[in-house]
Amino acid sequence: MKPAPFEYVTPRTLDEVLMRLADLGDDAKLLAGGQSLVPAMNLRLARPRVLIDLGRVSDIDYIRAVDGTVALGACVRQRTAERSEAVSRGVPLLARALPFIGHPAIRNRGTVGGSLAHADPAAELPAVVAALDGELVVASARGRRTVKPSEFFTSYMTTALRPDEMLLEVRLPHATATSRSAFVEFARRPGDFALAGVAVVLDVDAANTARAARVALFGVGPTPVRVVRAERCLTGRVITDDVLREAAQSAAREIDPPSDLHATSHYRRRLATVLVEDALRQALAGVY
Amino acid sequence: MPEGIAIKVTVNGVVRERRVEPRLLLADFLRHELELTGTHVGCEHGVCGACTVLVDGATARSCLLFAAQLDGARITTVEGLARDGEPQPIHDAFHENHALQCGYCTPGFLITVHELLAENPEPTDADVRDALSGNLCRCTGYVNIIKAVLDAADRLRATGWRPLSR
Numbered sequence: 001m002k003p004a005p006f007e008y009v010t011p012r013t014l015d016e017v018l019m020r021l022a023d024l025g026d027d028a029k030l031l032a033g034g035q036s037l038v039p040a041m042n043l044r045l046a047r048p049r050v051l052i053d054l055g056r057v058s059d060i061d062y063i064r065a066v067d068g069t070v071a072l073g074a075c076v077r078q079r080t081a082e083r084s085e086a087v088s089r090g091v092p093l094l095a096r097a098l099p100f101i102g103h104p105a106i107r108n109r110g111t112v113g114g115s116l117a118h119a120d121p122a123a124e125l126p127a128v129v130a131a132l133d134g135e136l137v138v139a140s141a142r143g144r145r146t147v148k149p150s151e152f153f154t155s156y157m158t159t160a161l162r163p164d165e166m167l168l169e170v171r172l173p174h175a176t177a178t179s180r181s182a183f184v185e186f187a188r189r190p191g192d193f194a195l196a197g198v199a200v201v202l203d204v205d206a207a208n209t210a211r212a213a214r215v216a217l218f219g220v221g222p223t224p225v226r227v228v229r230a231e232r233c234l235t236g237r238v239i240t241d242d243v244l245r246e247a248a249q250s251a252a253r254e255i256d257p258p259s260d261l262h263a264t265s266h267y268r269r270r271l272a273t274v275l276v277e278d279a280l281r282q283a284l285a286g287v288y
Numbered sequence: 289m290p291e292g293i294a295i296k297v298t299v300n301g302v303v304r305e306r307r308v309e310p311r312l313l314l315a316d317f318l319r320h321e322l323e324l325t326g327t328h329v330g331c332e333h334g335v336c337g338a339c340t341v342l343v344d345g346a347t348a349r350s351c352l353l354f355a356a357q358l359d360g361a362r363i364t365t366v367e368g369l370a371r372d373g374e375p376q377p378i379h380d381a382f383h384e385n386h387a388l389q390c391g392y393c394t395p396g397f398l399i400t401v402h403e404l405l406a407e408n409p410e411p412t413d414a415d416v417r418d419a420l421s422g423n424l425c426r427c428t429g430y431v432n433i434i435k436a437v438l439d440a441a442d443r444l445r446a447t448g449w450r451p452l453s454r
Contacts, residue, residue, distance in 0.1 A: 001332065008293060008310035008356050031357070038352040039333035042313075051310065055357055079346070103422025104403065105340055105347040190421040 003041040007050045011057055014139065017166060020052050022141040025163035028052050032075055032114035035106050060168065061111075063087065069134075069171040074113020079104065081112055091172045093132060093181035093199060097124045100183070103191045116152075117167045119159050119223070122193040124185065126153050127218035129170060130226055131181070131199035137169040144168070153223035178203050178211070182282035184275050185219070188262075194219045195263045196271040198279040202234070208284075210234045215247070215276060220257040220268055227251040230276065239284060248277040293356040299324065300368030308355045315339045317355035318365055326366040326395045330424070337423035340396040341365050347403045366395035369402060377443040378402065378436075387436035389427035397423050401437050411441060 011017045021028060029037060029048035040046035054060065054075055061075040063086050070090040072081060078098055081087050088095040101107055101115070101124055115125045116136065129136070130149040138145050138161060152160050161167060175181070185197030196219040203212040213234040217225045230251035237243055257268035292307035299322060306321055313332075318324045318341070330338035332351045339351040342364035370376060378401055381387070388394045397420065404411060404419040411419065416437045425433065443449075 002313070002316075003311045005309070005311055008354070034352050034354075034357075035334060035349075038354075041311075042332045042351065051354075053357055102334075103337070104419065105337070105349055105400070105422055106334060108343075108346040109348050109352070190418055 001042055001044060003038075004044055004047045006041075006048055008053065009050060010053045010055070014057060014060060014168075017052060017054065017057055018139060018141040018164075020050075021164045021166060024050055024052075030054055030117075030166060032117075033077065033110035034114075035102065035110040036114065036118040036120065060113075065090070065174070066171065068174050070174060071169050071171045072112050073169055074111060074117070074167045076112045078107035078110045078112060078115070082107060090174045091132070092175055093183055093201060094125075094128055094172060096181070097128045097183040097199065100124050100185050100187075100194070100197075106191075112170060113167045116170060117159060117161060119153050119157050120193075121156055121222055122195075122197075122219045124183070124194070124197065124199075124218065127197060127199045127216040127224040128183070129172065130216035130224040131201045131214045132172045133201075133214060134170055134172040136167060137171065138165050139168040140165040149224070150226070156222040158222075176203070178205060180204050180283040180286060182279045184279045184282065186271055186275060193262070196220050196257070196268050196275055198272070198275045200276075200279045200283045202280075202283050204239070204284065207238065209236065209238050211236070213247075215251060215279070217251065217255060217272055217276070220255045220272055225255055227254040227276070229254055234280075239280075244277050244280050247280060248273045251276045293359075295355060295359040297355075297358050297360070298362045300364060306355075310354060310356045312355045313351055314341070314343075314353040314355050314358060314363075315350035318350060318363075321355075324365050324367050328392055328395060330392075330396075335422075335424070336393075337396040337400065338393055340399045340423065342368075342399055342402070347400055364399075366398055369398055377447065377449055378405070378440040381436040381440035381443060382433075385432050385436035385439055387428060387433040393423060393425040393427075397425070397433060401440065404437070405441055405444060409441060409445060411437070413438065 028050040031051050031053045060073045062073040064071045082098040136147045136152045181201045183199050185194040187194045199216045201214045213231045215227050230247045233247040233250050252273040257265045259265040296305045315329050318327050328338040330336035334349045334352045341350045416434050
């Protein structure tokens with residue numbers, strides 16, 4: 001099918017974008033990579049009256065080191081982030097997750113910010129930001145604010161972005177000498193939407209004790225899920241096989257996965273259990 | 289007041305200037321405005337890969353781009369892969385390995401293979417399968433396509449021929 005008619009505008013600066021959003025609110029949609037928005041428009045699930053193309057806006061696609069974090073401008077292409085040394089060195093979890101997004105042709109256009117703002121429950125990047133406990137910088141004509149992942153992702157395809165706001169940047173903590181991370185997902189075919197997936201970030205000392213653990217699941221609910229009881233299973237304990245299994249079982253009890261055309265709730269729960277253990281093992285082994 | 293958005297795009301090396309309705313997809317612009325019907329329309333939501341072209345040297349789904357976005361862009365379609373009308377080693381490999389039947393998916397595959405081999409001149413079987421996972425084929429069952437890509441990689445290495453650069 002073809003999209004419904006719309007008005008098309010090409011601002012050159014961030015200020016222009018924010019003025020347009022202040023003016024138009026819900027009547028407008030932002031076009032970044034278009035890899036989620038344009039399918040919705042082609043299927044007429046989305047019919048924005050105005051499309052604000054971010055493609056000519058300067059300086060919103062940077063990758064910068066800022067105070068012990070790696071800051072990515074919202075319009076960084078996923079493929080650019082995938083190839084970035086700053087990302088592979090500074091945020092290995094992100095580097096590990098990016099190739100799971102769709103296919104190269106999708107990632108050549110798709111953006112980091114776009115995926116986060118679209119907030120598909122099966123998307124990889126929201127879980128990555130949740131596991132890293134990163135920060136999302138939101139801009140409007142009224143100013144800027146910083147939002148944590150748990151406040152940003154509110155429901156299916158829904159974020160805390162108000163109609164006049166734009167996601168500007170995501171800040172992710174730089175890996176340390178003792179941090180370990182891993183990313184796993186399961187999909188029927190490479191590039192398909194994940195049935196379930198896990199991003200983990202651990203802080204492990206020389207005695208194999210987890211000083212901190214963050215485990216974020218996706219595909220198992222409306223938003224990424226931090227399984228906090230599983231995290232508590234791990235924190236302060238020497239990591240053994242039994243502890244890993246305990247954490248995986250705990251994670252399975254903390255989620256309430258949906259049943260749909262692609263998988264039952266029971267299947268997703270089983271999948272999550274296996275993937276949590278896999279991810280934890282990979283993180284500990286420093287694998288990827 | 290002239291209708292539509294003015295764009296100036298270079299398609300297969302030729303500069304084209306047109307006015308387009310905002311909602312005109314790149315795939316439809318190429319096929320209907322420029323009569324380059326080698327690019328095919330399949331699913332119109334980015335999954336099947338039949339519409340894949342190169343935009344500024346990188347693969348992209350032409351069903352997920354509006355022509356209006358591409359003022360100043362350089363686009364290569366399957367028609368632009370053949371130089372001076374002569375088929376290239378990738379085309380030869382597809383032909384000789386029976387990697388196409390109806391041919392509907394083939395242009396998308398050829399564009400994707402160009403990008404794969406430009407970035408990875410010595411792909412393994414697994415590399416090829418992974419790189420092509422975004423292109424669907426209903427006829428061949430993929431086995432001959434993979435053989436063709438590995439064969440094309442060999443031919444390119446043997447002749448020193450390079451795919452289109454970025």
